[in-house]
Amino acid sequence: MPFVVTTACLDILDRSCLDQCPVDCIYLGERMTYINPDECIDCGACEPSCPQNAIFHIDDLPAEEAHLAPVAERFLRTMRAVGGNIDRGPLGADPPEIAALSPRAQD
Ligand code: SF4
Numbered sequence: 001m002p003f004v005v006t007t008a009c010l011d012i013l014d015r016s017c018l019d020q021c022p023v024d025c026i027y028l029g030e031r032m033t034y035i036n037p038d039e040c041i042d043c044g045a046c047e048p049s050c051p052q053n054a055i056f057h058i059d060d061l062p063a064e065e066a067h068l069a070p071v072a073e074r075f076l077r078t079m080r081a082v083g084g085n086i087d088r089g090p091l092g093a094d095p096p097e098i099a100a101l102s103p104r105a106q107d
């Protein structure tokens, strides 16, 4: 069972999690990151690295974010984001559900 990035990452994208993943299965969208559940080995290394506390095990997702697990999975399959994000390269897109969200308010 994989880990999932929640919208606490939205418009932050500081990339701290990318270097922690031993299998390079965290992909960089335009506005947030996405974990490929088919590649995630459930090691948990990314979770404590996130300054936004945006990463959760799928079983511990906040209820209001539970819909994101299939959204990310569908998006990554559409983008053919498989085989490891070795170059940490951006995908240049987000799923429609994420792209439509309001910009994060400035702190
Ligand atoms: S739980 Fe491990 S394998 Fe899965 S995304 Fe996080 S660091 Fe990568």
Ligand code: SF4
Pocket: 005, 008, 009, 010, 012, 013, 014, 015, 016, 017, 018, 032, 033, 049, 050, 051, 052, 053, 054, 055
């Ligand atoms: S560390 Fe957290 S805020 Fe930074 S890119 Fe990863 S999920 Fe987003």
